Amino acid sequence: MAATAPVGGKTVTVRVNGTTYEREVEARRLLIHFLRDDLDLTGSHVGCDTGNCGACSVLYDGTLVKSCMLLAVQADGASIETVEGLAEGDELNDLQQAFGAHHALQCGYCTPGMLMSATALLREKPHPTEDEIRKGIQGNICRCTGYVNIVEAIKSVGA
Amino acid sequence: MTETTVAPPKPVVVEEGKPQKGWAGQNVPRKEDKRLLQGEGVFFDDIKRHEMGYVHFVRSPYAHARIKSVDVSKALELDGVYGTLTGDEVAILTDPFFELSVKPGADMKDYALAVGKVRFVGEPVAAVVAATRDLARDAAQLVEVDYEPLQPLVDARVAQSGGAPVLHEEAGSNVVWDGTFDWGDWEAAAAEADHVVKIKELHFDRFSSTPLECSGCLVEYNRGTGQWTMYCNHQMPGVGAIWMAPAMRVGIDKLRFVTQDIGGGFGNKICLHPYFVACCLLARKLNRAVQWTEWRTDQHTANAHGNERWFQDIEVAVKADGTLLGFKVKALDDCGAFPRYEPLGCIIWAQVTPGCYRWRHIRVGFTQVVTNKSPVSPNRGYSRMQHLWLTERIIDVVAHELGLDPVQVRKKNYVKHEEFPYETPNGCVYDSGDYARCLDIALDLVDYKKIEEKRVDAEARGKLFGIGIGSTLDSGTNNFGQSMILNPELQFSGNNEVATVKLDIFGEIVVTLGTVPQGQSHETTSAQVVSDILGCSPADVTVRAGHDTYWNSHAGFSGTYASQFAVTGLGAVKGATDMLAGEMKQLAAVVLGCAPDDIELADGTARMKANPEAALPFMALGAILNANNAGLPEDLNITLNCRYVYRPPFEKPDLERKYGNLTLTYATQIHACVVEVDPDTGVYEIVDYAAVDDCGKRIHPQIVEGQVHGATAQAIGAATHETFPYDEDGNLLTPNFYDYHVPHALDMPPMKTGYIESESPFTSLGAKGMGEGGGAGIHAVCAALQDALSSRGRPIVTDSCNPYHRVWSLLQDPAASRAGVEVVSR
Structure with a gap:
């Protein structure tokens, strides 16, 4: 089977957590690999290759997306929020603190994506019900916690 | 006798205020959290080196085939490709990994890349290194491999039959290891019994914990010192180095393992040595740092499954009053294409030979075979989980067939609180516990006193209602001397x-x-x-x-x-x-x-x-x-x-009798599960769930409870949806999270937890190892389903994984599942 020759590059300008980056990227570059490999923002993770796990979840112009399901070129001109932008300097925000207090993370691999999904949920619904919380994070797989404490943490922020 | 404390049956909460002296036992803030919550953890894939190359493995599309040729020339012509590695090079540069088994398993040759043959879909055949991940993948597609397909073996039950293909010709057999474990006097137990309950076959499914972070490493080779540094997520470097160094013909000091944060392991990151050897050879050959990150589909297809096991010709000796005397069984374990950590699974189960019960006469004929499927590795609850599922299935089938109450059968036969430390028929010493008390707490948590009212209510809504129990042990701190029971030549013991x-x-x-x-x-x-x-x-x-x-x-x-x-x-x-x-x-x-x-x-x-x-x-x-x-x-x-x-206080086991203390501590898990089943479709819902844990002194109760949650979620996933089925050609049908459905937040039932603390008399802190759980959730779900379906032709749950379609099949044809069950009464 012959390999497909990569289509040429393009310069993109992306704002991430308030900083603007300009980079030349291959057309097939995924947004997650752009964030992790080109910008060295390694907080967002890769847990699958089918868009199922949600470890790469980020906010794209305020909308929750899985960054493995977008190309970097699609983010040209967009504003992206990742886990690295949640804390105020060294001060964890309420949601991050709640995750710690409720032991809502073990290995921490799904956590960045989980935090971004919860952030999107709480912006839309500041006081979500448990059912709304579970729906809000249904696109994020966690293999450590059984979701029990993640739900409790989000609930406590929205209380 | 140790003190047992009953706790209020509610989840642990974070304690506010400044903790007092006596930090052990309190929920202090986790030191790991701050970096992980800010995306500042360092997982191996986060590490970069100047001009590093990305590794992509060329993998077999066939389950079983002879490799006629491998041609990497076109891949090497692609701009940005740094180099390749083939099985022929591996065969020259390395020796096969040592095998733990006696013959025939000892003669199975396992290298970093396939040499001469492929034995499962996804087996690495060659590796390509290039400037980017994508380019490496492009180049891998240009590697031309000529295969001669062979007949695949996908059913362990025919692995020893005359017409079966032999995977490893050097071994001359598909058997890795076999032997008989015989403790007590089975014949006497059968003679004394009022009933012998016979079960033809039970099947424990393939699945794995599928950690969210896939496997991988960044390898640097220092030419001046001849040392490799692996920034990686190997979860057992001590043993990894023991495998790798002799195969690479270097001293063990040449291998440096470095980890920081790891995105879950669950045992699935123990058998990474073939991949790491390939990366080490490439780093040396190319004089360049190389990085390999496994793709999710490769993780499912080719890294590490849990052991699949068949239990056949089970016979259980039971007295009229429900006293269990013993059982015998033939266990057939399917370890996939290469033994690797096996045949340790052929003995690890013996840590919990009688499960939670007092029966003294147990005979297990154990055979492990290879098949053309992904190799296995330890997986949360490794080998004990399969065996404990058997003992729990036995309890519920016996109760079902003899018209006994599963709660009472358990209580009657559990090892009693006052009997600890309790020596099992094979010489293991259960350190402490109170199983009956844990069961009472679990039953209270699901409001068992009102269970019949709930059944009536569910039936009025057209649902079938069932409750089931899972009683398991999490044996911790191995005595590696148990490996000598499998192979007396091995020089491993203690811990x-x-x-x-x-x-x-x-x-x-x-x-x-x-x-x-x-x-x-x-x-x-x-x-x-x-x-x-x-x-x-x-x-x-x-x-x-x-x-x-x-x-x-x-x-x-x-x-x-x-x-x-x-x-x-x-x-x-x-x-x-x-x-x-x-x-x-x-x-x-x-x-x-x-x-x-x-x-x-x-x-x-x-x-x-x-x-x-x-x-x-x-x-x-x-x-x-x-x-x-x-x-x-x-x-x-x-x-x-x-x-x-x-160094725990262990002796070498008695190899003749296969007898000795195989683990130091035994944590208890007693779970209760309540289900409602739609009789028309087989769709079911877990409507109530309780997990009670006893791991002795809890150093950090919140962390302990988190482990209980996680183990329970994995068990529920394994009981309901997670399975690795293969088609007749040896293709895995659930090769990624698209097809392999792990529990999402909406799938998880409400979970209640409780605990007691029976301190271990054998450990310095009174604590016991915990975290794996014994798969109690799998047993509890199976038992609950069997209870729910019993009014519909009394089917028997014979499989550990019961997706809706399997429940539907049990509803459609209950007689089929009952065909292998027989009670012989005096």
Whole structure:
């Protein structure tokens, strides 16, 4: 089977957590690999290759997306929020603190994506019900916690 | 006899306010959290090196085929490709990995890449290194491999039949290991029994814990020293190095493993040595750092499945009053294409031979075979889970067939609280516990007293209603001497773990561990233990994150596996800290002019008990010894840098009788599950669930409960949806999260937890290893389904995984599942 020759590059300008980056990227570059490999923002993770796990979840112009399901070129001109932008300097925000207090993370691999999904949920619904919380994070797989404490943490922020 | 404390049956909550002295036992903030919550953890895939190359493996599309040729020339012509590695090179540069088994398994040849043949879909055949991930994948497609397909073997039950293809011709058989375990007197038990219940076949499915972070490494080769550094997520480097070094024909000191944060392991990151050897060879060949990150589909297809096991010709001896006397069974274990960590699974189950029960006559014929499927590796609950599923299925089938109450059968036959320490028929010593009490708590949590009302209510809504129990043990801290029962030539026994604790110049307390945490909070719990001994706060203690061979804080069995950190890891931490405390007192006594016994450690100082104002802050002690030591007595033989090797008290087992103490501690899990089933579709919902755990002294209750949640979620996933089925050609049908459905937040039932604390008399902290669980959720779901369906032709649940379609099949044809069940009564 012959390999497909990569289509040429393009310069993109992306704002991430308030900083603007300009980079030349291959057309097939995924947004997650752009964030992790080109910008060295390694907080967002890769847990699958089918868009199922949600470890790469980020906010794209305020909308929750899985960054493995977008190309970097699609983010040209967009504003992206990742886990690295949640804390105020060294001060964890309420949601991050709640995750710690409720032991809502073990290995921490799904956590960045989980935090971004919860952030999107709480912006839309500041006081979500448990059912709304579970729906809000249904696109994020966690293999450590059984979701029990993640739900409790989000609930406590929205209380 | 140890003290047992009943706790209120509600989840642990975070305690507010400043914790008092006695840090162990409290929910202190986790040291790991701050970096992980900010995306500042360091997982292996986050690490980069200048001009590093990305590795992509060319993998077999066939389950079984002869390799006629491998041509990498077109891949090498692509711009940006740095180099390749083939099986032929591997066969020249390395020796096969050593095998743990006696013959025939001993003769199975396992290399870093396929040599001559492929034996499962996804088996690496060649590797390509290129400037980017995408380019490496492009180049891999240009590698031309000519295969001659062979007949695949996908059903372990025909692996020994005449027409079956033989995977490893050198071995001459598909059998890895077989043997008989015979304890007590089965014939006498059968003769004494009023009923012998026979079950033709039960099947424990393939699945795995599928950690969210896939496997991988970044490998650097230092040409000057001949050493490799692997920044990786291997969870058992001690044993990984023992596999890799001889195969690579180098001393073990040439291999340095470094980990920091690992995105879950669950045993699935123990057998990474073939991949790591390929990466090491490439780093040396290309004189370049190389990086390999496994793709999710490759993780499912080709890395590590849990052991699939068939239980056949089961016979159970039962008295009329429900007393269980014993059982016999033929176990057939399917380990996939290569043994790797196997055949250890052929003995690990024996840690829990009788499960939670007092029966004394047990005979197990155990055979393990290879098939053309992904190799297995330890998987949370490794090997004991399969066996405990058998014992729990036996209990529920016996109760079902003889019209007994499953709760009463359990209570009648559980090992009693007053019988601990309890020696099992094969010489294991259950340290402590109270199974009946745990069961009562679990039943209370699901409001068992009102269960019949609930059944009536569900039936009025057109649902079938069922309740089931799972009673399991999480045996922790292996005696590796059990491997000698499989192969007397092996030179493994006992166990060990290492920690170092030092007091540095400015008073810093720094801990290094030999363990390799993947979410189990070792930094936090270690700091609790250290601060209790040194009289300071966990916040004053720095625990280095992860594992590094260069820290010299490891031993042959170092790693994080098999539910043992609270015993081995914290045992080492306690040992090293006790040593350091003794040295700090010696030094303070010299400075203050008194005897070491006159000194106490408190409030971050070493001070005279009789005169607390005569106190030296830790900083002074660190500075005096490390930087201002002129005039100290010559015979003051201290370093303030203490290394301790924890070694549990084990003997080698009696190989003839296959008898001995195989693990040090036994944590208990008793779960209760309530289901409602739609009789028309087989769709079911878990409407109530309780998990009761007893792991002895809990160092950090919140962390313990988190492990209970996680183990339960994985068990529920395995019971309901997670399975690795193969088609007749040996293709995996669930090769990624698209097809392999793990529980999402909406799938999880409401979960209630409870606990008791039966301290272990055999460990320094009274704690027991925990975390794996025994798969109690799988057993509880199976039992609940069988109970729910019993009014519809009394089907028997014969499989560990029961997706809706299988439940529907049981509803459609209950007689089929009953065909293998028979009761012979006197």
